[in-house]
Amino acid sequence: MAMPRWFVPLTVVVAAMFAYAPISIANAPIESTMLLVQKIFYFHVPSWFVMFSGAFLCAGASVRYLTKGSREADHYAITGAELAVVFGLIGLITGPLWGRKAWGVWWQWDVKLTLALVVWLSFVAYLLLRRFGGPGSEKLAAAVGIFGAVNIPFVYYSVNWWRTIHPKTSVVPTLGPGMRGTFWFCTLAFMLLMVLIVAVRVRLERHRALVTDLYLELED
């Protein structure tokens, strides 16, 4: 079970991108209303993109696991859930740091923020079920993962559907030229990092499954 051939070159590319990201962010123009604190956006939004991708990966793989019983799909599901929790945590911490300056408060029980927290908690529940749920908890966890991902469109579009204090989805398409390049550069870096993590994390699950199989063989 060797790593894919693209793994090492991609790791070098991602490391170089993350090394350059602070320079690109520092050189990006300062936004006229929010000034310096707006620069949190270049890591905050991409981390939510990875969170959403992880959640969809978890849900898609969970559907496959529930319908086909594929163990490989289950490996992808737990990987997606972990990504959702880790990158959702970054989003949930960096958001209030921006909000403290922009809104004057750390947190608001606003639709967008509350739904984002609920989705994040769904994936925390997924991981807790997998860790402490005992035998057979995989199926229940899969259902929780699907439920969590179903809420994501509500999180994303809530700013357009309801009156909230969070900036709307129109922010990204209307970014100025200097900001747009930096934003998409950081997003690409985060998405490629996600690809690397998925490769390593799925490999870890495959190894765990192999260890279980070998123990069973040893007992027979």
Added chain:
Amino acid sequence: MVPGRSRWRAVLLWLLLAAGPAAHVSLSAQEQPPKRPAQDEFVPLSELPPQEQLPAAPLLIAAYSVAWIVVGGYLFSIWRRMGRVEQELAEVSRRLQQRRS
């Protein structure tokens, strides 16, 4: 001493004691500028005096530090788990090999 006179003296004393602080409160209220209605008290963040404005740099540094620490910690945890599983895999494979031979 006539009891009626004493009562009147007590009432007069009480009035003097009560009127003193009341007059002070009334005077200090007149000295204060009139309160502005609540709707006029909003001050845009950009117009606040510099000492009341929250510095952005520590928040920005904190946000990027959190991102790096969380990602770094997660990668480290994967690396540790991978090491443990590979060690276990080697051990079980060795035991299985011994049993077969």
